[in-house]
Amino acid sequence: MSTNATQTLDTRGMNCPLPILRTKKTLSAMGAGEILAVTSTDPGSLKDMQAFCKQTGNELIASSANQGEFEFLIRKS
Amino acid sequence: MGAPEKMLAEHLDPALLDQWFDQRFEAKMAEREAAHVPSLSIIATKGTLDWAYPPFILASTAGALGWDVSVFFTFYGLELLKKDLHLEISPLGNPSMPMKMPFGPQWLKDINWHIPNVVMAGVPGFEKAATGLMQQTMRSKGVASIDELRSACLEADAKLYACQMTVDLFGYSQDDFIPEIAGWIGAASFLPQAQKSDVCLFI
Numbered sequence: 001m002s003t004n005a006t007q008t009l010d011t012r013g014m015n016c017p018l019p020i021l022r023t024k025k026t027l028s029a030m031g032a033g034e035i036l037a038v039t040s041t042d043p044g045s046l047k048d049m050q051a052f053c054k055q056t057g058n059e060l061i062a063s064s065a066n067q068g069e070f071e072f073l074i075r076k077s
Numbered sequence: 078m079g080a081p082e083k084m085l086a087e088h089l090d091p092a093l094l095d096q097w098f099d100q101r102f103e104a105k106m107a108e109r110e111a112a113h114v115p116s117l118s119i120i121a122t123k124g125t126l127d128w129a130y131p132p133f134i135l136a137s138t139a140g141a142l143g144w145d146v147s148v149f150f151t152f153y154g155l156e157l158l159k160k161d162l163h164l165e166i167s168p169l170g171n172p173s174m175p176m177k178m179p180f181g182p183q184w185l186k187d188i189n190w191h192i193p194n195v196v197m198a199g200v201p202g203f204e205k206a207a208t209g210l211m212q213q214t215m216r217s218k219g220v221a222s223i224d225e226l227r228s229a230c231l232e233a234d235a236k237l238y239a240c241q242m243t244v245d246l247f248g249y250s251q252d253d254f255i256p257e258i259a260g261w262i263g264a265a266s267f268l269p270q271a272q273k274s275d276v277c278l279f280i
Contacts, residue, residue, distance in 0.1 A: 014221075015219040015221070016134070017141070017221070018221050020138060020141050021137055021221075024141035052141065052142060055142045055143070056141075
């Protein structure tokens, strides 16, 4: 299965819980199997995004941290 | 031993039956757990800018997680449902609140201004100034506004209930409040909902 993002979401500068709320909103407009790439600067989002995906059944394909920026790839279930 | 058990015992190995039951039970419980939608009930009782955050952050996040959310706003909490939000924060009698400048060079921002209660209480407009500074800090740190979080709750279909008794007590009119209110109810209506929820918080 391809891991190219169908859509991107920039939540840099936003703080908890906005990255999660925006991710949820963006995902709900997407189709099953599509992939969303999220960027954030909120250090809390690293744990929160995992918990969000686990709870909502969406798949967290990858998450990475690079110099205070975080990137997540989420496949919509 | 009743008749059905007797019949079963005669025809089945009890150990096998136990094993079968345990497996079925596990599978059934896992099925139920997977189908269960978690729920959150919050009782929001405070109407200052700082206390407005916990209920709305938790409610909007639970909504994003797909939970069923209901919030009962009572006493000063009703302020959070007004059409026009004028929430303020008071540093008076709140020794935990850091008093920092949201602007200027970093060394200035890092200073925690210890202002005696007597000064806070005596200076007119002190709370207005503190509120302005807090709002600016929140904006610069990318923290959502209360309006924004409240809208997120409504988008996630969170049920926001207003306490009818408080409306009468404080002489409010229903027109002062947002039209999305799910109901004007009392404790007797909210408690049965809270009883069934997985998480229930008093804030």
